[in-house]
Amino acid sequence: MKQINVDRKARRVLRHKRITNKLQRQGYAKPRLVISKTNKHIFAQIIDDLTSRTLVASSTLQLKKTGTIANAKLVGEDIAKKALAQKIKQVAFDRGGSKYHGQILALANAARENGLEF
Numbered sequence: 001m002k003q004i005n006v007d008r009k010a011r012r013v014l015r016h017k018r019i020t021n022k023l024q025r026q027g028y029a030k031p032r033l034v035i036s037k038t039n040k041h042i043f044a045q046i047i048d049d050l051t052s053r054t055l056v057a058s059s060t061l062q063l064k065k066t067g068t069i070a071n072a073k074l075v076g077e078d079i080a081k082k083a084l085a086q087k088i089k090q091v092a093f094d095r096g097g098s099k100y101h102g103q104i105l106a107l108a109n110a111a112r113e114n115g116l117e118f
Helices: 008-026 069-085 103-113
Strands: 032-037 042-048 053-059 092-094
Touching: 008 092, 032 103, 042 069, 042 103, 053 069, 069 103
Parallel strands: 032 092
Antiparallel strands: 032 042, 042 053
16 A cells, blocks of 8 residues: 655655565575664664674774765675675665665665675
């Protein structure tokens, strides 16, 4: 059912539910690359849902940058390098309700270019 008169926050929640349901249907065979975004920073974590542990994490906060598209690319490169060092090659991409454009797109493309598969 199409939600026409719903505010921005409610649309984001609907997207998040749709993404979460899709990931649960696929099972927990692969760790999740979870992206979180605030107004100033962008965060990326690789989480193993079977053991409920964060395997690898990176953010603009750690890199001492602010959240721009160029810095999102740096976070994508950093998370990919750390994941490959831990021998994690395949992940499931969880953008957490954010639209797939701008910083999220830049981070995903940079992670793919540096060896992560999703």
